[in-house]
Amino acid sequence: MNDVPPRASDSSASADTLRSASVSPHEDARAGDVVENADQETQPLPDIMRDDAMDEDAPTEPVTAPINLSSALAKQAQQGNAYDSLSQNVTTEPSGSQPRAPGMQAAQSMFENPPNLARIRRVLFECKDPIEISLEEFETYWPFIDNVWVKQRTNASKEGHCTTDYYMCRLRRPTHRTSETRPLPEGKRPRKKRVREGGLCNFQIKVVRFDGAYTTVTIARTPGSGSIHSHDLDYIDRVKRNSGLMEFARRESAKGYLPSSIYTKFQEEPDKLNEAGGRFLTVTDVRNVSAKWRIQNPEVKLIPHDGYQLVKGHGIVKSVGPVSASETVQTQPIPSASSPHLPPDTLSFPNFSLDFLQPYLPNHSEKRELPHVTLSYASSMDSKISLLPGMQTVLSGPEAKLMTHYLRSRHDAILIGVGTVLADNPGLNCRLEGAGGFGGLGRMWQPRPVVIDPMGRWPIHPDCRMLRTAVEGKGKAPWVVVSPGAQINPQRLMMLKGYGGDFLRIVEYNQNWRLRWEAVLRALASEGIKSVMIEGGATVLSELLNPEYTNFIDSIIVTVAPTYLGRGGVSVSPDSKLDQEGKPNAALNPRDVKWTPLGQNVIMCGNIRQREPERPEEPV
């Protein structure tokens, strides 16, 4: 694990924050931080309980005791909520199966894929970002993608809690002619095996397993790895079959079925077979699996599946005629591919291009001291973001809403002021299909909500949407930025930590006795946050559009709605500015501006801070 940079928060460089040991090991850490946090996570409860800033005598809130995310999920599983998390889905209805009408017989399917298999195979193939998943998820999905990888070595930590397996893409390893490496038995001809030069793909990953109360597995590219494979997943599926798929074949062989019958049954469900990586499965693959089983069971007479027969010269053919009218069953309308496994609030991934956003988005490979900051909000024609103070107002149409959720997925954190939390009780998660909790693994694509609440005014409790979202595995728990004067009693602190959230205390003020934005951003950077999308509200946005902050703001993405909210509305507007001669001047002019219509809205994108020129990727 030497190649994971230590968290800056472990050094003394970070701002004075309340963050310390996490009660919920898997939720608090960013993917890839597992081992570095390991010691922290097993420490006794933090000293924070004795912090001077705490009001130990303050009345306690009605708290349901510190809650650990995994036990919360287990609790929900017992309650039968099928939509709560991927780990829940793993044990529920498999993907590809269709709803059955009452009384309908179970379909004669030979194999059942785990939910969302195609998408998850792609995620585990691309490894775009480090991903932290439960052991159960790992054991369910890894066999279906193990054909891509060849293990290079394994490292185990001294205490044995952490094991790291290093893998390279199969196409990096050369293959040899059998006859060149091994003498052949007499009379046996060499197999016509295609020789492959090594080094065709420089993709390398590590799989870090951390054994604790809740065992997690983190999958991440290693520093020397290329950023993408030099080929697609189909290419590897053609070269080698994965072991999840072959396990289906092995199980069926062990029931004594003919390889050609097993192969035929696979081919009857081509979508499911493709989903499992079996597009290039051959009858020989199945024969090889069956032959292994036959060595132990030579006496068994192999048979075709029910409803099939072996016809000499034709192979396996269906032996039954069409189903008679009395046997037909009215089925429910077929839902879209994976919808039975997704929460009802899932948003479909935009089917329109969002390429116009690209120049304004964070580039996480860029080395920088402070996070990339994007201001993103929705405004009326008269620059109002809500009808009245404290009133949530919808200004984004459906397309712009999808865009906002996409933007959330592209940032490490989403920041808002306490005024917005009190007005909107927002979820601040990414609800696009494919995000963690919405068909994706772990907390992938889920940003960290950050709330600026200097005085601790937010009466945070388990019913807040942000905490519910975290418990349901649909987002991360919030970090609340407070000043030293905030009254945070220990129960409140422990509750938030129990959900995987935390308080960050900032002790630096500006001349107006407001928290210094630079200190806030530095504290976030020290916690590993590389990009922040600031959504609001009016006070936060108006302040950050002032000249003293333009150096901290990279880009601005405003959704403009075709409506006037009127004078009573809440405006986003920086302070007025005068030029050197004292004449009124524009307060801020974003650069590289692009206007893009999206449904009924227009999206204005612009840069504020001068951008560093993009650096070419370092050679490996």
Ligand SMILES: NC(=O)C1=CN([C@@H]2O[C@H](COP(=O)(O)OP(=O)(O)OC[C@H]3O[C@@H](n4cnc5c(N)ncnc54)[C@H](OP(=O)(O)O)[C@@H]3O)[C@@H](O)[C@H]2O)C=CC1
């Ligand atoms: N259309 C859109 O895109 C959006 C609309 N909104 C709307 O905006 C409205 C809320 O706006 P608003 O009331 O201005 O609230 P904000 O969300 O801007 O929160 C303001 C509060 O945050 C704290 N704060 C902000 N900056 C600092 C700082 N530098 N130092 C210390 N504290 C700071 C202060 O808390 P304290 O007072 O405790 O000192 C301040 O009063 C709502 O109606 C909401 O619906 C919100 C987001 C997006």
Ligand SMILES: Nc1nc(O)c(N)c(N[C@@H]2O[C@H](COP(=O)(O)O)[C@@H](O)[C@H]2O)n1
């Ligand atoms: N982009 C955008 N368009 C609007 O019309 C809005 N009202 C907002 N509001 C912001 O989104 C938050 C709600 O988030 P959830 O849907 O609850 O996750 C709200 O708090 C504002 O920050 N944004």
